[in-house]
Structures are given as structure tokens and as C-alpha cells.
Amino acid sequence: MTGTTDAPQRSLPWWEAPLATQPVDAVLSVPGSKSLTNRYLVLGALAGGGSRLRAPLHSRDAHLMLAAVRALGASVEEIPGDGDFGPDWRFTAAIPTDTPDAGGAAEAPRSVDCGLAGTVMRFVPPLAALTSGPVRFDGDEGARRRPMGAVLDGLRALGVEVEDNGRNALPFTVHGTGSVTGGRVVIDASASSQFVSALLLAAPRFASGLRLEHAGPPIPSLPHVEMTVQVLREMGVVVDDGTPDVWTVEPGAVRPFDVAVEPDLSNAGPFLAAALVTGGRVTLTGWPEHTTQGGDHWRHILPAFGATVTRGPDLLTVTGPTHLRPVDLDLSAAGELAPTVAALAAVAPGRSRLHGIAHLRGHETDRLAALREELTRAGAPTTETEDGLVIDGGDLHAADLHSYADHRMATFGAVLGLVTPGVRVEDIATTAKTMPEFADLWARMLAGLA
Numbered sequence: 041m042t043g044t045t046d047a048p049q050r051s052l053p054w055w056e057a058p059l060a061t062q063p064v065d066a067v068l069s070v071p072g073s074k075s076l077t078n079r080y081l082v083l084g085a086l087a088g089g090g091s092r093l094r095a096p097l098h099s100r101d102a103h104l105m106l107a108a109v110r111a112l113g114a115s116v117e118e119i120p121g122d123g124d125f126g127p128d129w130r131f132t133a134a135i136p137t138d139t140p141d142a143g144g145a146a147e148a149p150r151s152v153d154c155g156l157a158g159t160v161m162r163f164v165p166p167l168a169a170l171t172s173g174p175v176r177f178d179g180d181e182g183a184r185r186r187p188m189g190a191v192l193d194g195l196r197a198l199g200v201e202v203e204d205n206g207r208n209a210l211p212f213t214v215h216g217t218g219s220v221t222g223g224r225v226v227i228d229a230s231a232s233s234q235f236v237s238a239l240l241l242a243a244p245r246f247a248s249g250l251r252l253e254h255a256g257p258p259i260p261s262l263p264h265v266e267m268t269v270q271v272l273r274e275m276g277v278v279v280d281d282g283t284p285d286v287w288t289v290e291p292g293a294v295r296p297f298d299v300a301v302e303p304d305l306s307n308a309g310p311f312l313a314a315a316l317v318t319g320g321r322v323t324l325t326g327w328p329e330h331t332t333q334g335g336d337h338w339r340h341i342l343p344a345f346g347a348t349v350t351r352g353p354d355l356l357t358v359t360g361p362t363h364l365r366p367v368d369l370d371l372s373a374a375g376e377l378a379p380t381v382a383a384l385a386a387v388a389p390g391r392s393r394l395h396g397i398a399h400l401r402g403h404e405t406d407r408l409a410a411l412r413e414e415l416t417r418a419g420a421p422t423t424e425t426e427d428g429l430v431i432d433g434g435d436l437h438a439a440d441l442h443s444y445a446d447h448r449m450a451t452f453g454a455v456l457g458l459v460t461p462g463v464r465v466e467d468i469a470t471t472a473k474t475m476p477e478f479a480d481l482w483a484r485m486l487a488g489l490a
């Protein structure tokens with residue numbers, strides 16, 4: 041099966057991926073979780089009342105979410121914190137909800153730039169529906185290709201007016217009336233777990249709460265839905281998720297909070313992968329004891345390649361094997377890890393199979409097509425299946441690897457480059473979507489300084 045790739049037409053700078061001259065040996069910390077930061081920003085916008093995010097992620101996706109909740113009327117100030125990667129955020133006012141629609145015809149629409157952030161384009165429209173007046177959403181060119189239908193149809197089923205010229209995609213305008221009645225909604229969330237999270241996060245403020253049902257093929261990335269349920273419960277919201285594919289959220293207040301954001305375990309992936317491909321050792325600090333982050337799956341994925349994973353208090357250490365083994369993995373629960381897993385499979389001699397990830401075609405780019413193209417270009421012949429990739433690894437060579445404006449395609453290239461002379465990665469700065477510090481941290485890891 042083949043797809044089309046959308047390698048950029050513009051000429052972007054090339055980054056010479058550093059080659060590891062010896063096994064890496066580093067202890068490092070990574071910035072905060074995108075998924076948690078952007079959920080807390082949404083919940084802070086509903087709670088207000090001095091809610092504080094400690095050590096939040098400072099990246100393009102997080103700053104777009106911050107700008108979005110501010111555009112909807114929340115007030116957030118930056119205050120010094122203890123995090124290594126930037127200041128804390130404190131809400132001084134929630135978004136105004138339950139305000140009657142002023143009649144609004146002449147009101148200029150507020151606008152939300154979604155960039156390429158799935159969390160912004162999916163989580164913010166239901167918030168916009170709770171405020172009064174039109175809100176126009178748009179984003180990067182690539183964002184207009186990402187699936188949105190289930191959120192927009194879900195909102196329409198709840199009585200919210202959404203104007204999208206029949207595209208079911210960005211750009212669109214949500215016409216908020218200051219309140220959403222709520223009730224029962226059925227959606228197909230097989231293209232993204234974010235459709236479920238989006239409606240659940242705003243649901244405590246729907247007048248009669250929400251009963252959300254999924255009907256369709258299985259939902260991918262289920263730990264992200266569990267994360268949504270957990271953060272809602274932490275803020276005092278009553279959620280029932282006892283029946284598979286059905287969630288009920290009781291109407292009620294979102295309690296103001298003070299939380300420390302966990303490190304981003306998905307973004308820890310390329311650094312852990314460095315230990316595997318170089319036969320070295322990498323320790324991540326701040327690894328949570330319990331977490332809903334999909335990135336916690338590294339503890340199970342990396343041993344399949346032959347790595348040893350050990351836990352210490354607040355630490356995870358990964359030691360690479362002498363030779364990587366090929367793998368056969370279902371990544372449906374943690375699809376965002378697939379580009380890094382694919383890089384490891386390309387280094388491992390033999391045939392690896394990744395499945396359960398058809399929905400990656402709707403991520404930042406069509407990741408199955410992009411990975412097929414770039415892996416094959418680098419000497420690991422790859423084919424697409426209906427729901428994954430078959431990768432023949434072990435014989436990589438120099439290549440110029442495209443990043444498709446996708447942070448995880450860029451870090452994928454960096455992993456290949458560690459053990460393959462002559463790899464260049466296009467536009468490493470695209471990692472700013474979730475980790476602006478990537479190239480710097482990568483260099484520090486290689487220097488043993490991190």
C-alpha cells in the first residue's frame with residue numbers, strides 16, 4: 041500500500057546529525073509533557089482562581105494553547121518557578137462562561153491559531169462554544185489536512201453552531217452562545233483519541249454534563265483518554281468510565297489547582313533510543329512512579345529490542361544491548377512513539393513489524409508514508425501495511441532526511457544519524473513544536489554533559 045508524502049517545497053536548512061563516536065553515557069532531564077501542559081491549560085481556563093502550572097512545557101504547541109485560552113478571555117501570568125526549562129504559569133481569571141449571548145451579530149470574531157497542534161485544534165473548540173460570540177480557528181497548511189469531523193459533529197449534536205463550509209476541517213468558526221446544554225453524543229473516535237478528550241475536558245461546564253459514546257473501530261492512544269479522565273478527577277470533576285467506549289461527566293465546577301507537570305516521556309524517547317543504538321546508557325531524571333503518559337510504554341518497548349530498563353527513585357535507566365533485535369509490536373496505545381520505534385527498527389538487523397497505527401496518517405504529516413519514504417531512502421527498505429510498517433533494518437547509509445514539519449520525523453532522523461555517517465536532517469528547528477531545546481540537549485547528551 042502506498043500513500044503520498046508532502047515533503048516541503050521550500051528550501052529549509054539542513055542539520056548535520058551528530059555521529060556518536062562512542063557509546064553515549066548521560067543523565068538528563070527533558071521538558072514538561074505537552075499532553076499534560078495543554079490539558080492543564082484547558083482546565084485552568086475553566087477553573088481560574090489562581091490555578092498554577094509548575095514546570096510547564098514551553099514549546100510552540102504549549103504557547104499556542106496559552107494564546108488560545110487568552111483569546112477566549114482567560115488571564116494567565118508568567119511567574120518564576122523551579123523548572124529547568126522556563127517559568128511557571130498562574131491563572132488570574134477563567135474564561136467567561138454562562139454569559140448571555142450579547143446578540144453578537146456585529147462582534148468581530150476572536151481567532152485561534154492552532155499551528156499544527158492536535159491538542160489546540162481539538163480541545164479548544166468546545167471551550168469556545170462555552171464563551172459568547174464567534175471564534176475563528178485556523179492553523180498551518182498541514183493542520184488543514186488533520187481530521188476534525190468528530191469534534192465538530194459532536195459539537196453540532198450538542199446544539200453548537202459551527203461553520204466550516206462543509207469541509208469538516210480547519211479553518212472553521214465556532215459560534216459560542218455562552219453556554220452548552222450538553223447531553224448524549226455519539227462520535228467515531230477511531231481517527232484520534234483527542235476527539236474524546238476534547239469533549240470530556242469541557243463537559244463539566246455543559247449545563248447537563250455529557251454522556252459520550254464511541255461507535256466505530258477501536259480508539260487509538262487510549263492512555264491519552266485515561267489521562268484526560270484522571271486530570272478531570274484531580275480537579276474534582278465526577279467522571280464515569282466504567283463501561284468501555286462510554287464516558288459520563290457530571291456538571292460541576294473545575295477546582296482550582298497547583299500542579300507540577302511531569303517530564304514528557306514521549307520526548308524522552310529519542311534520548312533513550314540513543315542508548316540502544318550506541319550500546320550506551322541513558323538515565324532520565326524525574327520519571328514518574330505512576331503516570332498516564334503513553335511514553336511510559338518505553339519500559340516495555342525498549343526491552344523488546346534487547347535493552348535493559350531499570351527504575352530508581354524518580355529515575356529510569358536504559359542500557360543498550362550489543363546488537364539490537366528486530367521487533368513485532370502493536371503500537372496502538374502509544375502511536376506517537378512510532379517514529380522513534382521505527383528508527384530503532386531501522387538499526388536492528390532483520391525484519392520488524394509495527395502495527396495498530398493506521399491513525400498516524402492523520403498526525404502532523406502522513407507518518408506512515410513519511411517513514412516509508414525516509415527509511416527506504418536511508419537504506420532500510422520499508423513497506424506500508426493497512427495499519428503499520430514492515431521495516432528491513434540493519435544496513436543504513438548516508439542520506440538527506442526530510443522532516444515534513446513534523447517534530448518526530450526530525451528526531452527520528454537524529455537517531456539514525458547517531459550511527460550512520462553522512463545523515464542530514466531537514467529543519468531540525470521543527471522540534472520546537474514540543475521541544476525547542478532538542479538540538480542543544482542532543483549535543484549535551486553526546487558530550488556527556490546533559
Ligand SMILES: O=C(O)C1=C[C@@H](OP(=O)(O)O)[C@@H](O)[C@H](O)C1
Nearest residue numbers: 075232233234260261264375376
Ligand atoms: O491527547 C493528547 O495529548 C494526544 C493524543 C494522541 O493523539 P492520537 O489519538 O491522535 O494519536 C497522541 O498521539 C498525541 O501526540 C497527543
Ligand SMILES: C=C(OP(=O)(O)O)C(=O)O
Nearest residue numbers: 156157158159376403404
Ligand atoms: C500526534 C502528535 O501531536 P498532536 O498533539 O499535534 O496530535 C505527536 O506529538 O506525535
